[in-house]
Amino acid sequence: HANSQFIAQGIKMSNHKKELDVLHRNNVTVLDASGPVLLYAHGFGCNQTMWDRITPAFLGTHKQVLFDYVGSGKSDLSAFDPLRYSSLNGYAQDVLDVCDSLGLSNGVTFVGHSVSCNVGILASILRPELFDRLILVGPNPCFINDPPNYFGGFEKEDLEGLLELMEQNYIGWANYLAPVVSAQGESGAVTAELSDSFCSTDPMTMKVFARTTFFSDNRADLSKVTRPCLIIQHQTDTLAPLSVGKFVHDHLADSHLKVLDVQGHCAHMSAPALVIDAIREYIGKLN
Numbered sequence: 001h002a003n004s005q006f007i008a009q010g011i012k013m014s015n016h017k018k019e020l021d022v023l024h025r026n027n028v029t030v031l032d033a034s035g036p037v038l039l040y041a042h043g044f045g046c047n048q049t050m051w052d053r054i055t056p057a058f059l060g061t062h063k064q065v066l067f068d069y070v071g072s073g074k075s076d077l078s079a080f081d082p083l084r085y086s087s088l089n090g091y092a093q094d095v096l097d098v099c100d101s102l103g104l105s106n107g108v109t110f111v112g113h114s115v116s117c118n119v120g121i122l123a124s125i126l127r128p129e130l131f132d133r134l135i136l137v138g139p140n141p142c143f144i145n146d147p148p149n150y151f152g153g154f155e156k157e158d159l160e161g162l163l164e165l166m167e168q169n170y171i172g173w174a175n176y177l178a179p180v181v182s183a184q185g186e187s188g189a190v191t192a193e194l195s196d197s198f199c200s201t202d203p204m205t206m207k208v209f210a211r212t213t214f215f216s217d218n219r220a221d222l223s224k225v226t227r228p229c230l231i232i233q234h235q236t237d238t239l240a241p242l243s244v245g246k247f248v249h250d251h252l253a254d255s256h257l258k259v260l261d262v263q264g265h266c267a268h269m270s271a272p273a274l275v276i277d278a279i280r281e282y283i284g285k286l287n
Contacts, residue, residue, distance in 0.1 A: 022101035026094055027074040030102065031055055031064040036132070036283075037104060039065045041095060043114030043138075043266075044213040045177075045198045045206060047073025050113070053272035057280075067098050071205030073197075080205050088115070088216050092122035099130055106130060109283065113137045113268060114239065115213040118221075125224045134229045135279055138265050139248050140240040141218040150219070153241050159214045166207055174198035180238055183264030190269045222251035229255040230282040232267060232275060239265040256282065 022028070029048060038058055040051045048066035055064050068075040069091055084090035099108060108131050112120040117139030124131045143152045143159065166173040178195035179186050198206070229252045233245030242259070249257040258278045262271045 022097045025076045025079045026067040026098050029066040035062045037108045038062045039108050039110050041112040041116035054268050057276040069094050082208050085208050088118055091119045095123040107132050109133050111135045118218040121221055124227050128226050131227050137232045138240045140244050143214050170203045181265045231257045232278050233259045234262045236263045237265050
Protein backbone atom coordinates (compact mmCIF):
# COMPACT_ATOMS: atom_id res chain seq x y z
CA HIS A 1 0.00 0.00 0.00
CA ALA A 2 2.79 2.37 0.96
CA ASN A 3 4.50 1.41 -2.27
CA SER A 4 1.47 2.29 -4.45
CA GLN A 5 1.14 5.60 -2.56
CA PHE A 6 4.79 6.28 -3.30
CA ILE A 7 4.25 5.50 -7.01
CA ALA A 8 1.15 7.74 -7.13
CA GLN A 9 3.15 10.53 -5.45
CA GLY A 10 5.91 10.00 -8.01
CA ILE A 11 3.46 10.24 -10.92
CA LYS A 12 1.97 13.40 -9.40
CA MET A 13 5.43 14.95 -9.05
CA SER A 14 6.44 13.97 -12.55
CA ASN A 15 3.20 15.46 -13.95
CA HIS A 16 3.86 18.67 -12.04
CA LYS A 17 7.40 18.78 -13.46
CA LYS A 18 6.00 18.22 -16.95
CA GLU A 19 3.59 21.15 -16.48
CA LEU A 20 6.40 23.40 -15.29
CA ASP A 21 8.57 22.21 -18.18
CA VAL A 22 5.92 23.19 -20.76
CA LEU A 23 5.31 26.56 -19.10
CA HIS A 24 9.05 27.26 -19.33
CA ARG A 25 9.52 25.59 -22.73
CA ASN A 26 6.79 27.67 -24.39
CA ASN A 27 7.35 30.82 -22.29
CA VAL A 28 3.69 30.78 -21.23
CA THR A 29 2.10 34.01 -19.94
CA VAL A 30 -1.30 34.11 -18.22
CA LEU A 31 -3.13 37.43 -17.81
CA ASP A 32 -5.97 37.40 -15.24
CA ALA A 33 -6.93 34.21 -13.54
CA SER A 34 -10.68 34.15 -14.16
CA GLY A 35 -13.25 34.38 -16.94
CA PRO A 36 -13.54 32.57 -20.28
CA VAL A 37 -10.19 31.66 -21.84
CA LEU A 38 -8.67 33.42 -24.85
CA LEU A 39 -5.59 31.54 -26.12
CA TYR A 40 -3.43 33.53 -28.56
CA ALA A 41 -1.11 31.86 -31.07
CA HIS A 42 1.40 33.93 -33.06
CA GLY A 43 2.39 33.62 -36.72
CA PHE A 44 5.61 32.53 -38.40
CA GLY A 45 8.69 34.51 -37.35
CA CYS A 46 6.69 36.22 -34.61
CA ASN A 47 6.14 35.81 -30.87
CA GLN A 48 3.50 36.45 -28.23
CA THR A 49 4.27 40.19 -27.96
CA MET A 50 2.56 40.69 -31.34
CA TRP A 51 -0.74 40.48 -29.39
CA ASP A 52 0.16 43.36 -27.04
CA ARG A 53 -2.27 45.76 -28.75
CA ILE A 54 -5.17 43.29 -28.35
CA THR A 55 -4.85 41.88 -24.82
CA PRO A 56 -5.55 45.12 -22.85
CA ALA A 57 -9.10 45.17 -24.28
CA PHE A 58 -9.95 41.85 -22.60
CA LEU A 59 -8.32 42.41 -19.19
CA GLY A 60 -10.87 41.89 -16.46
CA THR A 61 -13.31 39.94 -18.65
CA HIS A 62 -11.16 37.02 -19.82
CA LYS A 63 -8.33 34.77 -18.75
CA GLN A 64 -5.77 35.35 -21.51
CA VAL A 65 -3.05 32.84 -22.33
CA LEU A 66 -0.04 33.66 -24.53
CA PHE A 67 2.91 31.49 -25.48
CA ASP A 68 5.79 31.15 -27.94
CA TYR A 69 6.10 28.08 -30.14
CA VAL A 70 9.30 26.14 -29.48
CA GLY A 71 11.94 27.86 -31.62
CA SER A 72 10.21 31.27 -31.50
CA GLY A 73 10.33 34.23 -29.12
CA LYS A 74 11.67 33.40 -25.67
CA SER A 75 10.87 29.69 -25.83
CA ASP A 76 13.44 27.10 -24.75
CA LEU A 77 15.52 26.57 -27.90
CA SER A 78 17.04 23.38 -26.50
CA ALA A 79 13.59 21.76 -26.79
CA PHE A 80 13.48 22.29 -30.56
CA ASP A 81 13.16 19.04 -32.50
CA PRO A 82 13.50 19.54 -36.29
CA LEU A 83 11.51 16.36 -36.96
CA ARG A 84 8.58 17.28 -34.70
CA TYR A 85 8.40 20.80 -36.10
CA SER A 86 8.71 19.78 -39.73
CA SER A 87 4.93 19.21 -39.54
CA LEU A 88 2.25 21.62 -38.34
CA ASN A 89 1.05 18.78 -36.09
CA GLY A 90 4.16 19.45 -33.97
CA TYR A 91 3.01 23.04 -33.45
CA ALA A 92 -0.56 21.85 -32.77
CA GLN A 93 0.90 19.62 -30.05
CA ASP A 94 2.50 22.74 -28.49
CA VAL A 95 -0.99 24.28 -28.26
CA LEU A 96 -2.41 21.14 -26.63
CA ASP A 97 0.58 20.87 -24.26
CA VAL A 98 0.09 24.48 -23.13
CA CYS A 99 -3.63 23.84 -22.46
CA ASP A 100 -2.86 20.62 -20.58
CA SER A 101 -0.17 22.26 -18.46
CA LEU A 102 -2.70 24.94 -17.39
CA GLY A 103 -5.41 22.37 -16.73
CA LEU A 104 -7.67 23.65 -19.52
CA SER A 105 -10.03 20.97 -20.81
CA ASN A 106 -12.86 22.94 -22.45
CA GLY A 107 -14.24 26.39 -23.25
CA VAL A 108 -11.08 27.77 -24.91
CA THR A 109 -11.42 30.43 -27.61
CA PHE A 110 -8.38 30.02 -29.87
CA VAL A 111 -7.12 33.23 -31.52
CA GLY A 112 -4.53 32.46 -34.20
CA HIS A 113 -2.67 34.55 -36.75
CA SER A 114 -1.57 33.35 -40.20
CA VAL A 115 -0.04 29.84 -40.03
CA SER A 116 -1.42 29.51 -36.50
CA CYS A 117 -4.90 29.40 -38.03
CA ASN A 118 -3.89 26.05 -39.56
CA VAL A 119 -2.32 24.99 -36.26
CA GLY A 120 -5.53 25.82 -34.38
CA ILE A 121 -7.60 23.93 -36.95
CA LEU A 122 -5.42 20.83 -36.46
CA ALA A 123 -5.56 21.15 -32.66
CA SER A 124 -9.37 21.45 -32.79
CA ILE A 125 -9.65 18.34 -34.95
CA LEU A 126 -7.44 16.41 -32.51
CA ARG A 127 -9.32 17.68 -29.44
CA PRO A 128 -12.65 19.31 -30.38
CA GLU A 129 -13.98 19.29 -26.80
CA LEU A 130 -11.16 21.63 -25.72
CA PHE A 131 -12.28 24.52 -27.93
CA ASP A 132 -15.37 26.67 -27.80
CA ARG A 133 -14.57 28.44 -31.07
CA LEU A 134 -11.68 29.54 -33.29
CA ILE A 135 -10.84 33.09 -34.35
CA LEU A 136 -8.62 33.02 -37.43
CA VAL A 137 -6.72 36.19 -38.39
CA GLY A 138 -5.47 36.02 -42.00
CA PRO A 139 -5.81 32.25 -42.52
CA ASN A 140 -4.21 30.57 -45.53
CA PRO A 141 -4.54 26.77 -45.69
CA CYS A 142 -2.18 26.56 -48.68
CA PHE A 143 0.19 29.34 -49.73
CA ILE A 144 0.93 27.74 -53.11
CA ASN A 145 -1.25 28.43 -56.16
CA ASP A 146 -3.09 25.36 -57.41
CA PRO A 147 -4.83 26.47 -60.62
CA PRO A 148 -7.46 26.60 -61.90
CA ASN A 149 -9.47 26.68 -58.67
CA TYR A 150 -7.14 27.84 -55.93
CA PHE A 151 -4.76 30.78 -55.68
CA GLY A 152 -2.85 30.80 -52.40
CA GLY A 153 -0.77 33.82 -53.39
CA PHE A 154 2.56 32.25 -54.42
CA GLU A 155 4.15 30.08 -57.05
CA LYS A 156 6.16 27.20 -55.60
CA GLU A 157 9.35 28.57 -57.25
CA ASP A 158 8.84 31.94 -55.50
CA LEU A 159 8.69 30.25 -52.11
CA GLU A 160 11.74 28.10 -52.90
CA GLY A 161 13.53 31.35 -53.81
CA LEU A 162 12.49 32.92 -50.52
CA LEU A 163 13.89 29.96 -48.57
CA GLU A 164 17.08 30.11 -50.61
CA LEU A 165 17.48 33.79 -49.73
CA MET A 166 16.96 32.80 -46.09
CA GLU A 167 19.84 30.31 -46.37
CA GLN A 168 22.20 32.79 -48.04
CA ASN A 169 21.37 36.07 -46.32
CA TYR A 170 19.15 35.75 -43.27
CA ILE A 171 19.08 39.47 -42.39
CA GLY A 172 18.45 40.36 -46.04
CA TRP A 173 15.58 37.89 -46.08
CA ALA A 174 14.07 39.43 -42.91
CA ASN A 175 14.37 42.95 -44.29
CA TYR A 176 12.74 41.86 -47.56
CA LEU A 177 9.86 39.92 -46.01
CA ALA A 178 8.83 42.34 -43.21
CA PRO A 179 7.45 45.12 -45.49
CA VAL A 180 5.71 42.50 -47.67
CA VAL A 181 3.91 41.14 -44.61
CA SER A 182 3.07 44.54 -43.07
CA ALA A 183 2.26 46.36 -46.35
CA GLN A 184 3.56 49.48 -44.60
CA GLY A 185 6.77 50.08 -46.51
CA GLU A 186 10.22 49.89 -45.00
CA SER A 187 9.73 52.67 -42.44
CA GLY A 188 6.42 51.51 -40.93
CA ALA A 189 6.19 50.70 -37.22
CA VAL A 190 4.78 47.21 -37.87
CA THR A 191 7.54 46.57 -40.45
CA ALA A 192 10.18 47.42 -37.84
CA GLU A 193 8.54 45.19 -35.24
CA LEU A 194 8.30 42.25 -37.65
CA SER A 195 11.87 42.74 -38.87
CA ASP A 196 13.16 42.81 -35.27
CA SER A 197 11.23 39.65 -34.49
CA PHE A 198 12.52 37.84 -37.60
CA CYS A 199 16.08 38.90 -36.89
CA SER A 200 16.01 37.94 -33.21
CA THR A 201 14.78 34.39 -33.92
CA ASP A 202 17.25 31.54 -34.29
CA PRO A 203 17.85 31.05 -38.06
CA MET A 204 17.99 27.26 -37.82
CA THR A 205 14.54 26.97 -36.19
CA MET A 206 13.16 29.66 -38.50
CA LYS A 207 14.20 27.72 -41.62
CA VAL A 208 12.32 24.65 -40.37
CA PHE A 209 9.26 26.76 -39.46
CA ALA A 210 9.39 28.56 -42.83
CA ARG A 211 9.38 25.33 -44.83
CA THR A 212 6.61 23.88 -42.64
CA THR A 213 4.54 27.08 -42.95
CA PHE A 214 4.84 27.69 -46.66
CA PHE A 215 4.74 24.10 -47.94
CA SER A 216 1.90 22.69 -45.82
CA ASP A 217 -1.48 22.12 -47.46
CA ASN A 218 -4.33 22.04 -44.97
CA ARG A 219 -7.22 22.54 -47.38
CA ALA A 220 -8.54 19.01 -46.78
CA ASP A 221 -8.61 19.63 -43.02
CA LEU A 222 -11.17 22.44 -43.22
CA SER A 223 -14.09 20.03 -43.67
CA LYS A 224 -13.08 18.17 -40.48
CA VAL A 225 -13.53 21.21 -38.21
CA THR A 226 -16.56 20.96 -35.92
CA ARG A 227 -16.13 24.22 -33.97
CA PRO A 228 -17.58 27.62 -34.97
CA CYS A 229 -14.99 29.91 -36.60
CA LEU A 230 -14.58 33.62 -37.21
CA ILE A 231 -12.39 34.42 -40.21
CA ILE A 232 -10.82 37.89 -40.00
CA GLN A 233 -9.70 38.69 -43.53
CA HIS A 234 -7.61 41.67 -44.67
CA GLN A 235 -8.94 43.54 -47.71
CA THR A 236 -5.49 43.61 -49.39
CA ASP A 237 -3.09 40.89 -48.27
CA THR A 238 -0.21 39.41 -50.29
CA LEU A 239 0.10 36.43 -47.94
CA ALA A 240 -3.61 35.58 -47.77
CA PRO A 241 -5.56 37.08 -50.67
CA LEU A 242 -9.29 37.83 -50.39
CA SER A 243 -10.11 34.76 -52.51
CA VAL A 244 -8.38 32.57 -49.88
CA GLY A 245 -10.53 34.01 -47.07
CA LYS A 246 -13.61 33.22 -49.13
CA PHE A 247 -12.31 29.70 -49.82
CA VAL A 248 -11.78 29.09 -46.09
CA HIS A 249 -15.28 30.45 -45.34
CA ASP A 250 -16.82 28.16 -48.01
CA HIS A 251 -15.07 25.08 -46.60
CA LEU A 252 -15.55 25.67 -42.84
CA ALA A 253 -19.08 24.51 -42.06
CA ASP A 254 -19.84 26.92 -39.21
CA SER A 255 -17.90 30.06 -40.11
CA HIS A 256 -18.39 33.79 -40.30
CA LEU A 257 -16.24 35.91 -42.64
CA LYS A 258 -15.35 39.44 -41.54
CA VAL A 259 -13.38 41.47 -44.11
CA LEU A 260 -11.49 44.39 -42.56
CA ASP A 261 -10.56 47.43 -44.62
CA VAL A 262 -6.88 46.83 -43.86
CA GLN A 263 -3.77 46.41 -46.00
CA GLY A 264 -1.17 43.83 -45.08
CA HIS A 265 -1.25 40.59 -43.11
CA CYS A 266 -1.21 41.83 -39.49
CA ALA A 267 -4.40 43.69 -38.56
CA HIS A 268 -3.86 42.78 -34.88
CA MET A 269 -0.78 45.01 -35.07
CA SER A 270 -1.72 47.63 -37.67
CA ALA A 271 -5.44 48.05 -36.89
CA PRO A 272 -5.99 46.52 -33.44
CA ALA A 273 -9.25 48.40 -32.73
CA LEU A 274 -10.90 46.73 -35.73
CA VAL A 275 -9.73 43.28 -34.61
CA ILE A 276 -10.90 43.92 -31.02
CA ASP A 277 -14.34 44.99 -32.31
CA ALA A 278 -14.58 41.89 -34.55
CA ILE A 279 -13.65 39.56 -31.67
CA ARG A 280 -16.05 41.27 -29.24
CA GLU A 281 -18.92 41.18 -31.73
CA TYR A 282 -18.33 37.49 -32.49
CA ILE A 283 -17.98 36.42 -28.86
CA GLY A 284 -21.13 38.41 -28.02
CA LYS A 285 -23.10 36.68 -30.79
CA LEU A 286 -22.21 33.20 -29.58
CA ASN A 287 -22.71 33.76 -25.85
